[in-house]
Amino acid sequence: MTAISRFQEQFGLGWKQETSSTSPQRSDYQPDDQPSTSNLPPGLQDAILAYSSKVMSVMKSAPQTGVRVFDLAEQSSIRMETLLPVMHYLTEKGFAERVAVDDKVGNDTYRLTPLGQQLSS
Numbered sequence: 001m002t003a004i005s006r007f008q009e010q011f012g013l014g015w016k017q018e019t020s021s022t023s024p025q026r027s028d029y030q031p032d033d034q035p036s037t038s039n040l041p042p043g044l045q046d047a048i049l050a051y052s053s054k055v056m057s058v059m060k061s062a063p064q065t066g067v068r069v070f071d072l073a074e075q076s077s078i079r080m081e082t083l084l085p086v087m088h089y090l091t092e093k094g095f096a097e098r099v100a101v102d103d104k105v106g107n108d109t110y111r112l113t114p115l116g117q118q119l120s121s
């Protein structure tokens with residue numbers, strides 16, 4: 001194998017051609033690279049809980065339709081890199097649910113579950 005063919009194999013787009021016919025649509029997207037929040041250090045769990053109450057209070061404003069993530073970040077004044085783990089936590093614990101994942105840039109819509117509505121009352 002020549003150096004060029006090794007380079008193409010290692011850094012080429014051959015994998016893209018092989019999987020393009022079987023790649024999932026955006027609506028089928030389920031992030032599996034998110035870390036589980038069950039084994040977070042106690043300080044980080046406390047921070048997520050503190051932000052969760054703020055996020056849930058904003059989400060209460062649209063209980064039926066839900067709130068888009070970017071709007072949620074703006075209304076709660078929370079940066080996206082902080083908000084995304086909070087949304088993952090709320091979803092994992094059953095307090096929120098993702099209702100629309102059709103946005104190409106990840107501006108998914110979330111709403112509170114009945115359990116989340118009860119908790120935020």
